[in-house]
Every structure is written in structure tokens, then in C-alpha cells.
Amino acid sequence: xxxxxxxxxxxxxEMVAAGVFVWREGDRVETFHCVRDGGIIHLFWRGTAYxxxxxxxxxxxxxxxxxxxxxxxxxxxxxxVRVARGQSVTKGQELLVVEAMKMENALRAPRDGVVRxxxxxxGDMVSPGLVLVELE
Amino acid sequence: xxxKVLxxxxxxxxVRVARTCRVMGLPTVAVYSEADxxxxxxxxxxxxxxxxxxxxxxxxLDVEALLAAARRTxxxxxxxxxxxxxxxxxxxxxxxxxxxxxIGPPAAVHRKMGDKQAARRLMAAAGVPVVPGYDGDEQxxxxxxxxxxxxGWPVILKPSRGGGGKGMRVVRxxxxxxxxxxxxxxxxxxxxxxxxxxxxxxxxxxxxxxVQVLGDxxxxxxxxxxxxxxIQRRHQKVVEETPSPALTAERRAALCAxxxxxxxxxxxxxxxxxxxxxxxxxxFYFLEVNTRLQxxxxxxxxxxxxxxxxxxxQIAAGDPLPxxxxxxxxxxxALECRLYAEDPDHDDRPAPGRILHHAAxxxxxxxxxxxxxxxxxxxxxxxPLLAKLVARGxxxxxxxxxxxAALRRTVxxxxxxxxxxxxxxxxxxxxxxxxxxxGFIEExxxxxxxxxxxxxxxxxxxxxxxRLSRAAGGSAEIAADPWESLGPWRLx
Numbered sequence: 001x002x003x004x005x006x007x008x009x010x011x012x013x014e015m016v017a018a019g020v021f022v023w024r025e026g027d028r029v030e031t032f033h034c035v036r037d038g039g040i041i042h043l044f045w046r047g048t049a050y051x052x053x054x055x056x057x058x059x060x061x062x063x064x065x066x067x068x069x070x071x072x073x074x075x076x077x078x079x080x081v082r083v084a085r086g087q088s089v090t091k092g093q094e095l096l097v098v099e100a101m102k103m104e105n106a107l108r109a110p111r112d113g114v115v116r117x118x119x120x121x122x123g124d125m126v127s128p129g130l131v132l133v134e135l136e
Numbered sequence: 137x138x139x140k141v142l143x144x145x146x147x148x149x150x151v152r153v154a155r156t157c158r159v160m161g162l163p164t165v166a167v168y169s170e171a172d173x174x175x176x177x178x179x180x181x182x183x184x185x186x187x188x189x190x191x192x193x194x195x196x197l198d199v200e201a202l203l204a205a206a207r208r209t210x211x212x213x214x215x216x217x218x219x220x221x222x223x224x225x226x227x228x229x230x231x232x233x234x235x236x237x238x239i240g241p242p243a244a245v246h247r248k249m250g251d252k253q254a255a256r257r258l259m260a261a262a263g264v265p266v267v268p269g270y271d272g273d274e275q276x277x278x279x280x281x282x283x284x285x286x287x288g289w290p291v292i293l294k295p296s297r298g299g300g301g302k303g304m305r306v307v308r309x310x311x312x313x314x315x316x317x318x319x320x321x322x323x324x325x326x327x328x329x330x331x332x333x334x335x336x337x338x339x340x341x342x343x344x345x346x347v348q349v350l351g352d353x354x355x356x357x358x359x360x361x362x363x364x365x366x367i368q369r370r371h372q373k374v375v376e377e378t379p380s381p382a383l384t385a386e387r388r389a390a391l392c393a394x395x396x397x398x399x400x401x402x403x404x405x406x407x408x409x410x411x412x413x414x415x416x417x418x419x420f421y422f423l424e425v426n427t428r429l430q431x432x433x434x435x436x437x438x439x440x441x442x443x444x445x446x447x448x449x450q451i452a453a454g455d456p457l458p459x460x461x462x463x464x465x466x467x468x469x470a471l472e473c474r475l476y477a478e479d480p481d482h483d484d485r486p487a488p489g490r491i492l493h494h495a496a497x498x499x500x501x502x503x504x505x506x507x508x509x510x511x512x513x514x515x516x517x518x519x520p521l522l523a524k525l526v527a528r529g530x531x532x533x534x535x536x537x538x539x540x541a542a543l544r545r546t547v548x549x550x551x552x553x554x555x556x557x558x559x560x561x562x563x564x565x566x567x568x569x570x571x572x573x574x575g576f577i578e579e580x581x582x583x584x585x586x587x588x589x590x591x592x593x594x595x596x597x598x599x600x601x602x603r604l605s606r607a608a609g610g611s612a613e614i615a616a617d618p619w620e621s622l623g624p625w626r627l628x
Contacts, residue, residue, distance in 0.1 A: 011596075013597060013600035013601060013604060014604075015601070015604040015605065018493075019492075019493040019510075019549070021601045032594075032597055032601070033495060033547045033549060034493075034549075034597070034602065034605075035492040035493045035549050035550070035605075036602050037490075037492055037550065041598045041601075041602060042492055042493065042549035042550055043549075043590060043594060043597070043598045043601075044493075044495075044547045044549055045590065045593075045594040045597060045598075046544070046594075047543070047544030047545070047559070048555075048588065048590075049547070049549060049553070049555060049556075050589075050590040050594060050598075051552075052590060052595065052598055071592070127593075
């Protein structure tokens with residue numbers, strides 16, 4: 001059922017039955033379960049049930065800023081790095097761009113600051129949770 | 137044998153009883169309340185009869201409604217399951233008066249065991265160990281202190297009339313007895329208007345063990361070994377197993393012999409369970425007799441290969457037990473986890489809702505007894521038990537491994553469940569070590585949040601799944617999804 005859909009470079013998700021999906025990443029396959037009820041997404045992923053508010057999912061899929069560390073929101077490829085170490089940035093400034101699901105996602109500075117480190121170069125494949133840019 | 141069996145229950149146990157009846161070629165009648173229209177148990181039976189409104193007192197506890205349903209459908213036997221009317225002597229009697237057979241012990245057994253004080257005295261007289269105690273009328277300080285010394289420290293003071301923990305005090309030394317007694321009396325007087333006290337030996341870190349017994353109408357009695365049910369929350373069992381990891385072969389034999397002695401004292405017929413408290417020093421004390429099939433009976437079935445519901449039906453039909461004690465063989469180890477619709481992060485409060493998606497775990501040694509399916513409504517009217525997951529292994533380690541893996545593949549979406557709590561219990565080193573007691577959850581897991589934030593990868597998966605569901609389902613509600621058109625993503 002359903003055509004496989006790309007999620008990120010090298011990752012696709014396929015629907016195999018109502019509520020049942022397969023995540024494929026290279027040769028790695030994983031079954032997960034997901035249903036949606038109004039504004040709530042119910043997900044069973046690696047042995048754990050999650051309840052995700054759609055607003056929250058949107059926020060999470062956007063850049064995450066924890067104490068100045070900007071992480072990759074999902075698996076993807078870095079296509080542009082706009083800043084360098086030591087550079088001053090202002091809140092909202094585009095720091096780098098990650099392509100995933102055939103879409104571009106700009107990671108923006110969550111606040112004013114100075115770039116402490118940049119851990120990505122154009123062309124790099126990145127995984128969720130990987131810290132790409134750190135602010136002082 | 138019977139012509140048709142009415143199952144006076146709901147949920148997983150009604151489903152489970154119907155399945156054995158089907159195997160035996162016995163037609164079944166399910167009953168349901170207005171809240172249970174279309175429930176799984178009504179689909180597993182051959183007929184289903186509406187017996188009343190959601191409120192249990194006017195449906196599953198309504199004897200007249202149940203008997204009317206039996207008359208209407210021509211059922212000649214009633215299986216009560218557990219809970220509801222399963223331990224009611226009045227119901228057992230009413231079923232018999234209506235010319236039907238009650239699949240369970242006779243009314244007299246229910247009544248005898250339903251009076252806890254009388255049951256305790258009967259067991260003590262039969263030589264079954266009861267918690268040492270004093271419940272005499274002589275209440276002067278010196279008599280009570282002497283009684284406490286004879287019982288052995290620590291003792292617990294309990295108001296004769298009362299409950300809810302009021303006026304109860306644990307006393308560890310003779311020096312502290314007088315002041316504790318005065319305080320307990322004051323509280324008991326204020327709360328219950330009566331300051332008479334009962335004394336009992338206080339068992340610390342007790343384990344809960346129980347013996348499964350079976351008796352036929354000819355007085356033959358056997359036991360099917362013990363179960364340990366120490367993992368509890370609010371005095372309700374959560375994880376059970378057999379055999380108990382706490383017992384040596386010698387203690388097991390003594391416990392099971394006591395279980396049979398208790399059943400004999402009660403003139404027990406059909407399946408029943410004798411519950412005991414097991415102290416850390418290996419001493420065990422009679423608690424009570426459950427005059428019905430237990431929720432956790434599948435662990436016994438898993439290691440003995442027996443079908444307890446089938447045996448209940450055969451015994452009720454007047455058949456003799458098909459085996460003696462030497463014919464009972466237990467092999468391996470089995471665990472059961474109870475999956476509840478409840479929130480472990482909020483005092484285990486029930487979590488009603490609709491089950492939007494349900495997938496059962498499978499695998500070697502796995503049994504899943506569920507009362508729900510995708511689309512089932514979990515209402516506030518009844519017990520929040522959804523399903524029971526049973527794992528059998530050649531030994532305890534293998535059973536634990538299988539349980540761990542199966543818990544990671546038990547999918548219930550739409551209602552909050554205790555799945556993460558069950559995983560935390562079974563994953564705990566103290567559980568793996570078999571180091572259990574009735575305060576296990578409070579000691580090891582209290583205050584530990586089970587709900588976690590999804591990792592980013594999971595969120596990505598969820599987003600992709602929702603997108604695919606929209607493409608495949610094409611429902612208008614989803615097509616109008618603002619989630620897909622908003623957000624930080626833009627087309628390249």
C-alpha cells in the first residue's frame with residue numbers, strides 16, 4: 001500500500017498497512033506504527049508510544065536550540081554554510097542550510113551571539129541530534 | 137456436557153472464556169452493556185445480548201438481567217469470569233435456582249471464604265499458618281504488651297473497627313509499645329468511636345505468593361503449584377510469574393501442601409487460589425481464598441500445558457479431575473504483564489479513550505490475551521485492564537528476555553497505557569535478580585517519569601507517515617491539513 005516516500009537523503013518511508021509503516025535507511029529497515037487523531041499524532045517507535053502535538057512536531061522539526069547548540073533536525077545533507085568560527089551573528093540570521101525530503105531547511109540563530117564552532121561543511125550527511133553550530 | 141454457556145463478564149476474560157468454549161464445541165452467549173456495544177468480547181461469542189446501561193450495577197452486576205439473557209438464549213451454564221459477580225454466593229445460588237449450572241465453586245464456598253475473619257479462623261484450625269496475632273476482648277495495656285511479646289517484634293497495631301490505615305502503627309520494640317498504643321487508641325476513638333486494638337506480626341518487605349488449586353465434586357484436590365504476584369501498585373497486581381523465584385523446592389512443597397489443606401478446609405470445588413504472604417525468612421501466612429479464576433491464571437497454563445477454563449467447565453459438568461497430583465507437570469518459567477489504560481506518571485489514574493491502533497506482540501513463547509482491538513473504546517465505567525502479555529521460557533532468564541522483547545512490540549495507540557512502566561519493571565536489575573516485594577514499584581520506580589520526548593528521527597518518521605496516510609487515505613479532514621502547508625520546510 002502506498003508509494004515509498006523520501007524522508008531524507010537515503011531514507012524512505014513506506015506504508016504497508018493502515019497505521020503500519022516501514023522506515024528504510026540504506027539496508028536498515030524498521031517497522032513503526034503511526035496514527036493521527038485531530039491535532040495529535042500517535043507514534044509507536046522503537047518500543048515506545050509517543051503522543052506528539054502537531055504544533056510541537058513542527059517546532060521540533062525546526063531547528064532546536066539548546067544552550068546555544070544547533071542540532072540537525074533530521075537526517076539530511078548540508079548544502080550551504082553561511083558562517084565561520086568567531087563570527088558575530090544576530091537572532092534569526094541564517095547559519096546553514098540542510099536539505100532533506102527534497103526540501104531545504106535553514107537553521108537560524110536562536111539569539112545574538114558569537115559562533116564558537118561549526119561542525120559541518122557543504123556536502124556532509126548529518127544525522128538528527130548532531131550539533132552543527134555552537135554559539136558562545 | 138452443557139448445551140450453551142453464557143459468559144457473565146466483559147473484556148479480555150470474556151474473550152478468553154469464549155475461545156476455550158469454541159475449542160470444546162460449546163456455543164457461547166456474550167452479554168454487554170450499552171457502553172460495550174460492538175466490544176471485542178461481543179464479537180468472539182456466538183450470540184450477544186444487551187443487558188443494561190453502562191453502569192455495572194445495572195448491567196454486569198444485575199443478576200436478574202443476566203438470568204433473563206440466559207433464559208432468552210437457552211444457555212444452561214454461566215461462566216462468571218473474574219470480578220463482577222464471580223465471588224458472589226448469592227449469584228451462584230440464583231444461577232442454580234434458575235436451573236442453570238454455575239461454572240465455579242458452590243455458593244457455600246463463596247460465603248465461607250468471603251468472611252475474612254471466619255476464613256482466617258477456619259484456616260488456623262486446619263493447621264494452615266496465619267499471621268500470628270491477637271484479637272481478644274481483654275484490652276488492658278499489660279495484656280496487649282504481653283500478647284505483642286508473644287507474637288514477636290515488630291508488631292502492627294490495628295483498630296478492631298476501622299480501615300484506611302487510620303490508627304495503624306508499627307511497633308519495633310517493647311519500650312515504644314505504651315506510647316504507640318496510646319496514640320493508636322486516640323486516633324481510633326476519634327475516627328471510629330472505638331479504641332479496641334488487634335495486634336499482628338508485621339511482615340516487612342513481604343512477597344505475595346498464591347497456590348492454584350483444583351477440586352472436583354468427588355472431593356479430589358490437586359494444586360498446580362504457586363504464582364508470585366509481588367509486583368503491585370495500590371494493592372493491585374501488575375506482574376506475575378511462576379514458579380516463584382523466592383522458594384526452594386522444600387518451601388514450595390510446604391506452601392503448596394498448605395494451599396491444598398486450605399482448600400480441603402473450605403470444601404473447595406472447581407478452580408480457586410489460596411493467597412499467602414511470604415516473609416523474607418521463608419515463613420508464609422494465609423491471606424485469603426479467591427473463589428474464582430484469577431486474572432494471572434495464564435502463567436500456570438503456560439508451564440503446565442493445561443487449560444484452566446476447560447477444567448472449570450468439566451468440573452462444573454460433574455466430570456472427575458482427569459489427573460491426580462502426580463499427573464501435574466510444570467516445565468519452564470512464565471511471566472505475565474498486565475497492560476492497563478492508565479497513566480503511571482499521574483498516580484496510575486485511568487486513561488479512557490479510543491484505541492486508534494493496536495498490534496499484538498508475537499514470537500516464541502508469547503501469548504497475548506486482549507480484550508480490545510483497533511477502534512475499541514476504553515470507558516470510565518470498568519476496570520482499565522486492556523490485555524495480558526504472557527511470556528514462557530525454558531528458565532526465568534529466557535522468559536524475562538522474551539517478555540522484554542514482546543513489550544517492545546506491544547502497540548496500543550490512542551490511549552495512555554502503563555507499557556513504559558512494565559518495561560521499566562522488567563528491565564530493572566532487581567527484577568532480573570528475582571528480588572521482589574510488594575513495595576517494589578515504590579522502592580525502585582516511584583517518581584520516575586515514564587513519558588519521554590520523541591527523538592528527532594521519530595518525529596521525522598511521524599511526519600512522513602502522516603503525509604503517506606494522507607496520500608493513501610485522501611480524507612478531506614487530512615487534505616485540509618495546515619500542518620503540511622506550514623512549518624519551517626519549503627520546497628527546494
